Amino acid sequence: MAETPLLERLTASDLFLLMWDDYGWSSDIGGLAICDGTSLLDPDGRVRVEAVRAQLEPRLHLVPRFRQLLYRPALGLGWPLWVDAPCFDLADHIRVHPLAAPAGETQLLQACQELARQRLDPARPLWELWLLPGLPDRRVGAYLRLHHALADGAAALAAFGALLDLAPGVPAPAAQPWTVAPIPAASQLLADNLRRRRRELGRGWAGLAHPGKTLARAHAAWPAWREVLAEQPAPQTSLNHPVGTGRRLAIIGGRLDPAKQIAHACHATVNDVVLAAVTGGLRQLLASRGEVIQGLVQRAMVTISLHDEQPGQARGNKPGWMMVPLPLGEPDPVRRLELIAAETTARKHKARPQAGTGVFRFVAGQRAWYRHFPRQRSVNLVVTNAPGPPVPLYLAGARLLELFPMMPVMGNLTLVVAALSYAGQLNLTAVADQDSCPDLETFVQGVRSALDDLARTVHAPADHRPFAKEGIDAPVS
Numbered sequence: 001m002a003e004t005p006l007l008e009r010l011t012a013s014d015l016f017l018l019m020w021d022d023y024g025w026s027s028d029i030g031g032l033a034i035c036d037g038t039s040l041l042d043p044d045g046r047v048r049v050e051a052v053r054a055q056l057e058p059r060l061h062l063v064p065r066f067r068q069l070l071y072r073p074a075l076g077l078g079w080p081l082w083v084d085a086p087c088f089d090l091a092d093h094i095r096v097h098p099l100a101a102p103a104g105e106t107q108l109l110q111a112c113q114e115l116a117r118q119r120l121d122p123a124r125p126l127w128e129l130w131l132l133p134g135l136p137d138r139r140v141g142a143y144l145r146l147h148h149a150l151a152d153g154a155a156a157l158a159a160f161g162a163l164l165d166l167a168p169g170v171p172a173p174a175a176q177p178w179t180v181a182p183i184p185a186a187s188q189l190l191a192d193n194l195r196r197r198r199r200e201l202g203r204g205w206a207g208l209a210h211p212g213k214t215l216a217r218a219h220a221a222w223p224a225w226r227e228v229l230a231e232q233p234a235p236q237t238s239l240n241h242p243v244g245t246g247r248r249l250a251i252i253g254g255r256l257d258p259a260k261q262i263a264h265a266c267h268a269t270v271n272d273v274v275l276a277a278v279t280g281g282l283r284q285l286l287a288s289r290g291e292v293i294q295g296l297v298q299r300a301m302v303t304i305s306l307h308d309e310q311p312g313q314a315r316g317n318k319p320g321w322m323m324v325p326l327p328l329g330e331p332d333p334v335r336r337l338e339l340i341a342a343e344t345t346a347r348k349h350k351a352r353p354q355a356g357t358g359v360f361r362f363v364a365g366q367r368a369w370y371r372h373f374p375r376q377r378s379v380n381l382v383v384t385n386a387p388g389p390p391v392p393l394y395l396a397g398a399r400l401l402e403l404f405p406m407m408p409v410m411g412n413l414t415l416v417v418a419a420l421s422y423a424g425q426l427n428l429t430a431v432a433d434q435d436s437c438p439d440l441e442t443f444v445q446g447v448r449s450a451l452d453d454l455a456r457t458v459h460a461p462a463d464h465r466p467f468a469k470e471g472i473d474a475p476v477s
Contacts (some may be wrong), residue, residue, distance in 0.1 A: 007184060007192045008082040010070075010149060013317040015079060016366050018070075018149040023370050025243065025410040028120060029156055030145035031420070032112060032251070032406060032429075035398040037133065037140035039168070047096045047131045047140065054172060055396040056129075057090050061176040062162035065150050066093070066125055071183060078193030084180045085125055092124055099134030099141070108132060108141050109249040112406075113434075116247055120147055127159075142395055145406065152317045153386045153405065153418075154305040164393040164400070233377040234299040238289055238436070239282070240412045242374040246434030250444045251404045256426040258455055265458035266334060268341035270426070271385045273454070274419045275300065275344070276337035277428075278383055279326040280450020285443040286328065295329040302344075303384040322347050323379065333453040373411035381415045382407070388422040404429045415443070 010018060020027040040047055060066050068082045097115065099107050111132055120126045127150065132141035144160055151159055184192070234240070259273045266272075278300070287293050304320040324343050330336045384407060393400045404427045405418035414433040419426065428447065432440045 006195060007078075007189070009079045009192075009196070010081065011316060012366075013319060014149045015363070017152075017317055018080065018147075019366055019370055020148065020408070020410055023373070024245070026116060026119075026245065026247070026408040027148045027410075028116065028145040028406075028408060029148050029151070029153065030143065030406045031156070031160060032108075032404045033142040033144075033395065033400045034135070034402040035140045035142055035395055035400055037135075037138045037398055039397040040131070040140050040395075041133060041138055045101065045133060045138070047133050049094065049096050049131065052131065052396045053090045053094050056094065056163050058173045058175040059163050060090075061178065063159045066127055066159070067178065068125055070122065070126060070147075070149065073189050074186070076193070077186060077189040078196065081184075081189075083183045086180060088125070093127060094129045094131070096131050096133070099132055101134040102136045103134040104136075105251070108135065109251065111141075112143050113247050113249055115143060116145065116406075117245060120145070126150055139401070140398065142400075143406075148317070148408070151315070152305065152307075152319050153303070153384055153407075154307045155315050155317065157386060157388060158315070161389065161393065164395055165397075166391060166393065168394050168397045168399065170394070170397075234380045235296060236377070237286055237291055237296075237298065237380065239286075239298070239380045239414055240377075241414055241433070241436045242412050243409045243414055243433040244435050247409065248432040248434050248437055248440045249406075250430040250432075250440050252428040252430070252444060252447055253402055253404075254426050254428075254451070256421050256424050259426050259451075262337075262451075262454045262458050266337050266341065266454075268337055269344070270421075271302070271419075272337060272341040272344055273451075274385050274417075274426075274428070275302070275324060275326065275340045275383060276333065276454065277447045277450045278381075278417050279328055279336050279340065280333060280453070281430075281443040281446035282326065282381075283328045284446025284449065285439065288439065288442050293328050298326045298328055298380040299378070300324045300326050301379040301382045303382065305386070324383075326380075333450050334457050336450075337454065370411075376411060379413065381413055381417065383417045383419075385419040386421075388420045390421070390423060392423045402427060407431055409433050415440075 017027060037047075040052065042048055065082060067085055067088050069085050070080055071083045072080045097111055099111055115128075115130055120128065126147035128145050130143040130145075132143060135141060146156060146159070150156075256270070259270050262268075263270050263273050268276075279298075282298060283293055286296070300323070302322045302324050304322055306318040306320045322344070324340065324347065327336055327339045330339060384405070386405065388403060400422075402425060403420060403422040405420040406429060407416045407418045409416050409431055414436040416431045418429045418431070430440060430443060430447075432443075437443075
């Protein structure tokens with residue numbers, strides 16, 4: 001007789017990210033797209049939101065989590081799990097937030113900051129898509145946010161991509177039938193929890209029965225854990241203070257090909273170029289604050305996706321990490337890039353365990369880490385770089401002209417930088433704690449200056465430098 005399938009519980013990695021809520025940190029990720037709103041707006045500039053919902057609703061079966069709730073069982077019945085929402089109204093999730101026209105980048109980002117302060121309602125599926133009309137030339141912002149427990153960066157891209165098309169004018173697919181499954185009864189939850197506990201015990205006994213394999217796995221994972229827990233502590237700078245609830249946002253739009261040209265000329269990767277740009281931005285930021293940067297090295301946690309699904313099919317959270325020293329004290333931008341490339345080359349061959357492994361498989365271990373997080377000395381900032389779709393995408397027939405990733409700040413990490421490639425672009429978003437980083441624009445200027453310096457060094461054409469100011473306030477081409 002076939003064994004009863006297990007319920008859709010959160011994984012240890014999911015739970016690790018869900019716990020941000022318990023400590024007061026924002027836990028939503030997502031993206032901001034700038035769309036050609038010609039097909040989205042009526043003659044008076046209002047969003048045809050019902051038409052957008054009609055285009056997207058038949059696709060929701062491709063992202064089951066978008067119609068599910070996070071359910072927390074009573075004590076003894078196991079970890080939280082995903083259950084179907086008893087009632088679901090797409091109008092609660094696809095909404096309009098008009099900007100005062102003509103709105104520019106500042107007004108758009110301020111609106112995103114205001115929306116990000118509003119916690120996602122746990123009584124509904126944990127995602128929202130806000131359409132923001134009022135930009136010049138009938139462009140429309142599209143701000144997608146979802147709870148990090150649903151997805152990491154790669155899975156969020158897959159979820160968002162399931163709602164989009166590769167060409168304009170694609171008719172909405174036929175709606176798939178959707179039947180609400182009831183919330184499991186307490187007896188079913190208890191039985192499921194007991195089956196999981198037996199499996200865990202079985203894996204534990206298997207590990208004891210084969211100590212050689214267990215030690216080999218631990219030995220392979222230890223270098224990555226040592227980067228976080230046992231290497232030299234991160235130096236104390238103004239980057240590390242307990243964060244509040246407010247955010248500051250800044251975006252930097254650019255092209256992918258010049259970044260590739262820089263990387264090729266310096267025997268590096270595009271990710272190394274991003275890290276070198278971030279280093280230049282940090283150098284200018286901390287120097288402007290009067291901090292000593294001579295000989296200063298900051299520690300960046302670079303997130304790594306451990307998903308092994310086919311492109312566009314990633315689900316849930318499978319985050320890994322790599323710690324990379326950023327040489328702020330080095331004044332030569334090319335030398336900074338070379339030092340970073342040497343570090344990433346040496347470190348990328350180490351095994352990278354998921355965040356919810358080792359001691360973090362256990363709730364007690366996760367809570368111990370979070371209690372320490374506002375005072376941690378392992379890392380100065382987080383940098384993430386995700387490969388996005390290489391071709392343009394369309395939202396209800398509207399082309400996405402630009403796409404910027406969004407990540408939260410947490411603990412005592414007052415600055416997080418996310419990079420995303422999309423349709424020949426390489427776009428960066430800097431997210432900072434509102435109170436601790438009022439000078440975020442200084443960091444942005446430093447990033448642009450660092451990339452311009454690198455572009456000049458490799459003789460990239462002036463009009464193709466990777467991070468010139470462009471996009472939101474420029475005419476649509």
